[in-house]
Amino acid sequence: MSSRSRAAFRAALGPDDVPWTRGRGWALATGLNACTSCAAVNPQVAAQTTRQITEALIG
Numbered sequence: 001m002s003s004r005s006r007a008a009f010r011a012a013l014g015p016d017d018v019p020w021t022r023g024r025g026w027a028l029a030t031g032l033n034a035c036t037s038c039a040a041v042n043p044q045v046a047a048q049t050t051r052q053i054t055e056a057l058i059g
Contacts, residue, residue, distance in 0.1 A: 003058070028056035 010020065031052035039046035 006055075006059075024056045024059060027052055031056060 015023075031049045034045060035049040035053065039049055
């Protein structure tokens, strides 16, 4: 998701900072979990989880 589409999604959804940050934390946690458990044996999972982690950290 680009920063532009992320901003549009957040504006349409309308959350305040608390649920938005919680959602980012959830995305980060699930991405890290998948990365540590599956990415070593599956390059597609590695690519997806790397993107998910990066996007969660960006915000």
